[in-house]
Amino acid sequence: MILGLxxxxxxxxxEYALRKALEMLGERGFETELWTVRGKRIGFCTHCDHCLKGEGCVIQDDVQELYVLLRRAEGLVIATxxxxxxxxxxxxAVMDRTRALLAADPDVLRGKPGIAIAIGGDRSGGQELAIQQIMTFYTLNGVLTLSGGFFGANIGASFWSKDTMDGIKEDSEGFRSLRKTIRRFADHLEEQRRAGAP
Ligand SMILES: Cc1cc2nc3c(=O)[nH]c(=O)nc-3n(C[C@H](O)[C@H](O)[C@H](O)COP(=O)(O)O)c2cc1C
Structure with missing residues (x-):
């Protein structure tokens, strides 16, 4: 299962861009699940260090269900x-809370491929910085960070929404960056499956 966050x-x-990404993955034959922060109870990490005992997070909120999905996921798509x-x-907040998951099993995300999608209201509003933040999270937790490569998707999928649904729908460059990123991600997942990865 590929997890879209x-x-x-x-x-x-x-959510629109992420759903499109998951649809593209569905077309390539992958099962997907979407977990959204919308309407969820998400507490901040308070650095209580309980998780360092390997017993999970003391905060009993909706992130607990995300831990289960992250464990099961074969690959990650984070959209912000x-x-x-x-x-x-x-x-x-969610990234910080994964400390509990990783403290219990430091290899839980190791080698799983991950991509990032960022949507800004402005054309150059910080999409690359947001993607970089996600990539840093991936790198330090052992996720294999992928992009769509040069000529359009250098570090991932980047959208200019102009703060509206019409804006994102009209962003053909954004969708080009998404298609390229998904193509490489799906190719990698297929290669991993052929190589017999879990
Ligand atoms: C608190 C806040 C801060 C924002 N800061 C930026 C920003 O720094 N750069 C940018 O391009 N857009 C910024 N935006 C606009 C959103 O990124 C943009 O409208 C995006 O499409 C919203 O995604 P959504 O429709 O999924 O909520 C900001 C919006 C909010 C609410």
């Missing part, structure tokens, strides 16, 4: 709106 508190442009030139606070 949506970092927007609304069912708007970020750009907030103040970076990821949304919700996505950052």
């Amino acid at each position: 949506c970092g927007s508190p609304r069912a708007m442009t970020t 709106p750009v907030y103040n030139g970076g990821v949304s606070a919700q996505i950052k």
Whole structure:
């Protein structure tokens, strides 16, 4: 299963782009699941260090269900709106909370491929910085970070929404970056399956 993680508190442009990404993966034969921060109870990590005992997170909120999905996921797609030139606070909170998952099993994400999608209201509003933040999260937790490569998707999928649904739908460059990123991600997943990865 490929897990799509949506970092927007609304069912708007970020969720739209992520759903498109998961549809593309579905067309390549992959089972997908979408988990959104929208409407969820998500507490901040308080650095209590309970998780370092390997017994999970003391905060009993909706992130507990995400831990199960992250364990099962074969690959990750994290999509975030750009907030103040970076990821949304919700996505950052979720990233911090994965400390509990990784403390219990440091290899839980190791080698799983991951890609990033960022949607900004402005053309150059910080999409690349938000993607970089997701990639840093991937790198430090052993996720294999992928992009769509040169000529259009250098570090992942980047959208200019102009703060509207019409804006994102009209962003043909954004969709080109998404298609290229998904193509490489799906190719990699297929290669991994052929090589007999779990
Ligand atoms: C608190 C806040 C901060 C934002 N900061 C930025 C920003 O720094 N750069 C940018 O391009 N857009 C920024 N935006 C606009 C959103 O990224 C944009 O409207 C995006 O499409 C929203 O995604 P959604 O439709 O999934 O909610 C910001 C929006 C909010 C609410």
